Amino acid sequence: MAASILQRFLLPVRRACVPQSLIGGFKLLNSATVLIRIIFKYVCFVDSITCKEEVHQAEYYLYKFRHSPNCWYLRDWTMHSWFRQCLKYGARDKALYTLKNKVQFGMFPDEFTFNLLIDSYLKDKDYKGACAVVEEVMLQETFDLPTTQILSLYALSKYLTTKPGLSWQEQRSMGTALMLAGLKQENSTGLNAQVLGHALIGKVEMTRGIHAVFHKMPLIWTPGYFSRSLAVMERVCSDAGDLRLSKEVLDTVQEMLQDLSSPTTSEAGEENTTENQTDESIDEEDELEMAKLPLYLAKFKDLSEQLQARGKVESAGLEALVSRLAQETLPACEEADIAEYRRRVQEWEAERLQLIRREEEMREKTKQEQEARKAASDAQ
Template identity: 65%
Template sequence: MAASILQRFLLPVRTAGKISAHRETGRRCLLSAAYTDTKVWEQRQTEPQSLGELASLMDRSYERKFPVSSLTISRTVDCISSKEEIDQTEYYLYKFRHSPNCWYLRDWTVHSWFRQCLKHGAREKAMHTLKNKVQFGMFPDEFTFNLLIDSYLKDKDYKGACSVVEEVMLQEAFTQPTTQIVSLFALSKYLATKPDLSWQEERNVGAALMLAGLEQENSVGISAQLLGHALIGKVEMARGIHVVFHQMPLIWTLGYLGRSLAVMERVCTDTGDLKLSTEVLDYLQTILQELSSTPSETAEENTAENQADDSIDEEDELERAKLPQYTAKRPPTQRARLCHSWGPV
């Protein structure tokens, strides 16, 4: 439904004089060939090692309960030369994670691991280690995240790209503009497929949109913030605030739907260049209509893990009682003043 909401995330047009420059940017790929080029990385100086010898050394160390150094595990990752060796190295990454030296897993080792997975066609292993942080302790930097997202985008696997964006969101790694751009683009492409989202997916996609949008001081960021708050607010209204912030980098203050409407009102009163997408407003209106016509989730449908205590349940009911007020604040009819076009470049 929100297919074209964020399709032009690369074009946050602020002034008419910059339109031509942004159009040139829109014709190129998200990440340049130089950005994703592996030549410099592969030409770095590494010590020739034998994976078999390193594996034997680590096995003897673990048997004798000796520590394995971070340098040894780094050399092991650098020695990978085939997809079969990815599986072997994954085992030693797991062992290192559960060793006393796990704290010293180096950033370059993490980056090298994901590079090797992409190089040898083992992206599923990269995602497995990325999502299982307790077992592997992988916390990539923004550059590594960008390479992972870009690999999915090139294959037009937008759901896979969004699964990486969710990890960016959980790690709160939206500090670099490039990461913000590729993340928002991946989310827009995924929404363009009109997926049937579960409430967990709505919460995660909404959180990613909101956190990435907060870093963009333009119409693109405002549109992402509104849609993100609206998706989270939909989950809050249906299931309560506890499931919103549980294991998520989100505040536990109620009223996400109200904050979404506050973003809309901010644009209405803004005297600058901030505008909202028509599709965003339509999506917001659809959410309000669904919440008005759909009864709240019953307590039996919520798992014991996500159930709140009595005081929070009362607060949830008070928030749900505000739904008629939110519904009364429907998107304005004079949309031409608010909405900008996301037409083709």
């Protein structure tokens, strides 16, 4: 559904023009600088890819470019063109590989490009792959466009319905993505995502410690993620509008709290905390937070009863809520995104023309300097 809506995003893209100012700069360099020539070859090559084999070859040049002094010249249009070429020639695995390995390839695409990647996976019903892209969106903290928020929630909810066996790292990543995307949506769908997201992070906090939660993640290091999940429930309880929480989400959170409150899970959590943390003060904070589990469970049950009594419990699951939101809002969102995309293409063209002018100025300046040196030499 969401995939078919976003098919119109695949607009004809103007070929990402090569920064012409690089050409003059490269010609002025020592001919022995082989690496610079390789870099220039990459810049040209991305835009002239014609088959899947050339995509694999371009990956090498991208790596060389990243590890060169000229990596700053990797323009936004080149990154966009790279991912479009990967999708066009069936090399989506290369797109995801270069996206995830940022140290080696330095790919930081914009949200429109992210949406194309997510949509590509959704069309093939590869929800795990779509969530892998959403994880990169989360790490890059680029949930600014409503389209990105909705597509991310759609991918996450679809993947969760498959009941995957998630590692604690995957629970942390999915919880963070749900929470961050949900914070951008002031509706029932967003609040459900926040409740579930905070709870997933809280589960990791209880079993692995707070340090495992925020390490290399865009999360605060203040303990109490289950408390934040309950705070969202309180907000819905006190809301006078039509905000509701899904029974499916509430059942999932209740199951987490009950499992964590069981003696077996508590002992395992203490062992994990001891293994993964050495700072005594942090261990004490974790123990204090774990001691609040009975209070969290009691408060959850109380809030659940209040939600039920006030008609604030939604029978539809998170997947259904996200699908409904996508049907209602995506058409308008994609129109705005397409207009912004066209504006970006015009900016890229203006930048290209500016680079051409700079190249011409550099050529003229170099020519004048050479003529001056030659005249001085002849005079001697």
